[in-house]
Amino acid sequence: MKPTLFPNRRAFLRGTAATAGGIFFPNLLLGQAGGVKKLNVAGIGGAGGKGASDIAIAGEGANVVAICDIDSNRLKDAQTKYPDAKMFTSFKEMFETMGDKIDMVTVSTPDHAHYPAAMEAIKRGKHVCVQKPLVNRIWEANQLHEAAKKKGVKTNMGNQGHTGEQIRQLKEWMNAGVVGNVKEIHVWTNRPIWPQGNAAKDIYTGKTAPKPRRKEESNEAAEGVGQAPAHVNWQQWLAQVPDHPYIPGLHPFAWRGHREFGAGAMGDMGCHIMDGPFWACELGEPYQIEAEVGELTDLSWPAWSHVICSFKHAKYGDIKLHWYEGTKDGKPMKPERPAKLEAERDFDKMRGGFLIVGDEDSILNPGDYCEALEVVGNRPKLAKFFKETPKTLERSLAPGKPQLELVKAIEQNKTAGSNFDYSVPLTKLCLFGNFGITNPGKVIKWDSATQTTDNEDANKLIKRAAVRQGWEYSADSI
Template sequence: MNNPHFSRRHFLKSSSIAAGMAAFPNLLLGQSKETSKMLQVAAVGCGGKGRGDISEIANGNKIIALCDIDHVRAEDAFKTFPDAKQFFDFREMLAEMADQIDVVTVSTADHMHFPIALEAMRHGKPVFVQKPLTNRIWEARALANFAKEKGLMTVMGNQGATTTGTRLLREWIEAGLIGEVKEVHYWTNRPIWPQGKGLEFPKEPIPDTLNWDIWQGSVATRRDYSPRIHPFAWRGFWDYGCGALGDIGCHSFNSAFWALNLHGDFVVESSRVSEFDDVTAPSRATIEYLFPAKAGRGPVKVLWQDGVGDPNNDADFIRPPGIPDDLELNHEFGQVFVGTEGVMYCSDAYCGRPPELFDDKLKEKIRTIKPVYERVKGGPTQELARAIRGEGPKPVSNFEDHAGPLTEMVLAGNLAVRLGKRVDWDSAGMKVRGMPEADALLRRAYHKGWEPKLA
């Protein structure tokens, strides 16, 4: 199967290495080259997931600036890196320290990914941005185009793009292990935060340690502060997050998107959607994508189910075909690839481990499949750092080739939910065919002073 966006990297250079890998030929060593330059890192978003992203990139690099609108949630990062200068406002940080910064990480609420990443790139900085890349399709396309125009290294924080399991899955599919892939099934127990119709978010006093205005940022509709929005439940809001699909979709869909080259046009339709409103997403939805055949593969159906309490005893759960009847599925996440000659099961959202096979013949066959794709040492931030230093290739989940189009695919599923109609996505035109009313959902209305500056 040929994916034009990624080149294969064959790096079993000698027979001695090949012999050493004979017992399990699919596992390749990560890069071991010593770092030649310690990058100076500015991190925007220092609590929660941001704290983990900072810890990851701090290995071999120097944290020189920490920015967060909530200095209580950022406290641990502040204490761990006491020499880093502290900020509430990323714009002030970049204006003051851009000449000292080598790379910027962005681990904030989804709606702020775009303005922060754009401002960093306008200063010529490579960026790491948590998933989803944005929560509006227009913004994802704009960041991808801007990164290409400026020639900047970028990566999105969908960790599955760096795992060995994802690489094994693609190699096995391309080797024809399970025949032609016809369907891919994904599920999650998300949302694990409140979302649905008629929720209330009572106003509370804004803490002195929180800059609520900057947290709201580019969103035109201003809301009173509520701890039921920040620091976690914003994920259910259409304005700030993008529901369960936006939270997990870029992790889960990554495997099929990369292995099956799901770029381009598709049709997507929602069903069995629970009640929701113009403020928050539904607590449950089933979303089906249909991708037309293209060079190297036939048509593919991708089925997403969220709000699943327990797939093993949920009467409404659509159990993937081909897996053993007595297989207990992961309650939180899962993915199943259904081919004409077998199935593969990944019991997580990231394909972090080798896919599980249920046919002894297939288990034996994988021993003959040679590695193709270079393994990544560390997560996305380290993959980006090596690329910036010139010690590794362009990250797989860079904005232009991967993260942008993948995010568009995910967000198109939310279009189908919000519109309640079958969405025929025209990728080149960045529009829904025959549905001009969808245009208003592709791009947000910006709060005054937060309009994008793409120059």
Template sequence: MSSNPLFSTRRSFLKGLTVTTAGGIILPNMLLRAQDTPASKKLGIACIGVGGKGFSDMVNASFENEIVAICDVDAKNLAKAAAKFPKAKQYRDFRKMLDENEKAIDAVTVSTPDHTHFPAAMHAIALGKHVMVQKPLVNTLWEADQLHKAAKKKGIITQMGNQGHTFEENRLLKEWFQANVIGEVKEIHVWTNRPIWPQGPAVAPKDAEVPEHLDWDLWLGSVPSRPYQTGIAPFAWRGFFEYGSGALGDMGCHNLDPLVWGLGLGVPDKIEATSEGLTDIAWPKGAKVQYLWKNIAGHGEVKLFWYEGKNADGTPCQPAPPKELGDQKLSGSGFYMVGSEGVLYNQGDQAKKLTIFPEQRSKDFLASLPAKTVDRSPTPGDPQKEWSLAIKNGKEFAFMSHFDYAVPLTELCLLGDLAIRTGKPIEWDQKKFEAVGNPEANKLIKRAEYRKGWDYSVDKI
């Protein structure tokens, strides 16, 4: 078994990025232009959702910028963020924050539960503000389409917060695919240890008094008003259809990213799914999804299998290990790919620990690595800084997880969710934006109801 020994050394080398000649590091054009940007130029950043991941998003976005306004429906989150950035104006309602500080705000981060990504981002886009939205961008297909169109209409610079897209390893893997590391790829198996929150029959919310620190009405956002219940905010909302997008929505934009990016996977021809423990309100405790592409350039027919959660007997829902692993057990999350010339196995999320099989092919390939032809991010692991640099340079860059890339990636996850929820095969028509001959699925493409004052659309901006 031969693992990839080059990641650590290459990562160290990248710390001192410089332009080199053939086969060396490619310095992104962004950095060349960024040198002409006045060092004193700071963006006014407003942050929607500043607890948990939102806090780190806020801190990262503050690099060489100014946090001018912060917003959170939870007073505890807001207080912690205000202690970090005491000069920032504080709000509970992002609509009020954006409208009252329009001139001071250049860009907006959105790090809220999935169901409020859309209204928050759309309100910012309507005002012409650049946006960075956490993954997945939204939790309905219609909202993904509307968000993409709105960003195009307003000409803003966008980014999705799937930080792995900035990693060196993802760039390297794309070059490996271009060099036919395992020949023609035929099957891909991707699995995750998610959900780590309740799903299926374990989801049992109970009516209760609203905590004093939480504005429940604002937390609901677009969805119909309803009494407060335990077991939803601040974390377990991912298990609900209404608020989250399940394990596939949570981790698909991470773990499918290096494969979609590397192989150029577009709209699949067919999606099928089976699940264990699906309920009327909650994503299942376990699921398997199969995506089929009939003709991927350089590979032909490709099947991708996604596994999440637990089987009926409580064991992890995972594929059978490839025979090349021998007695080695699969990692808790990861992927492996079966090609015409070998197998590529990754332990863990993203593409950080790769092994090539058989061993002789690994030795031959690693002995003569392909040239670096893909631009590297200047800020590995930090999409907020990458986004900020792009704004200051006046354009998005091809290697970013901008909406032209991030919307299709999000839609791929949501199509899998659609198959899970209906239990029926999905043949997706991207032009008509519908599941062919599947009225049950088509009813779920758009949220059934939007509250008054939260009903955003591209036609209204």
């Protein structure tokens, strides 16, 4: 029997966001012959790089109906892969043209454009999966969260590690007291692997171009500052950022190190590597941030940094989280080798990972995605927790695939694991670290109640200084 609870496709999809635990008909779109049809998904920044894989993953469970990208060369490739999808260089034009033909959107642009793209989608009632970090300003994170709740859309962030089995095991182990009382957390990465610090200065001022990593980037590197190549829609790439001269190499990769367009190494990798400790230890917002850095410039995030975020935890008391990135004096920034680590283990080759230090034991994960947990020097305890700790947490709908996870969450009227209730605070933790990075040697106090610091310079990073006319978004205005 054909269900008649919702009068049309759009109303049905709104109902999936508004009804929790109510009557739900998975995968049914009313009025369709046979009663079954997939969701329609569009990709913003979806024609190349990570965006191409994001929309492809969503497409495993949905129809890809539109691709938006500022690079027309990439759009040609996307059209070949998705011959029935519409191609756009402006996401605003895409939404105006496609209307209710889009149900969900993946956002895979540079960091500075995440916010306007996601807000435009949310304003129109579209479910959104946004790449990490969600934004590169604290104010934007809060507005994005409020807007999603206001419009009742389902959300997810593209931190694939949060869909995995071992991050759930970590959370369950910590709940069971695997390390005792947590004292310190150490997180490190080999990033940046793009120009930052002094290496980026000449690139961002146009004196030199970055060395192309792929053949497709060679033309951009040869163009020089000023006029963008014909296949790059520079104004759409800038999105909300006021007019800025074209700089070769920013698209498609070197933007990560630019303080206006990216969020640096902490923004890029923090949502991955800190995900496990943040969730398992229930960290919340720090009350204090401080950092030491090397080669910080007005335009670029630094070549290396060591950030300390301090938390007051209801269960553990005071916890300090240490973040390490980059290379100093030819040596990777990372914590000291764990004293109990087996002698045959090569700690130097662990290029990224985390260490949760408790008063009984420590958990080590030598990887970026909470994928290789071990109790340091205590294999019997590790085996015991693997065997005996009950699985109390709901498992992901699509392990390793946050975009597909959101598709299934919409279909089944469930909540994706890295929804904005979770991923906004995680993103903010990365941005708190950047307060310290841009004010090295200073102790920055954060006030959660007012969402401000006690440092005038750090407060300048909370909200973007200016946005392009016509690109103003807020939760109140949508």
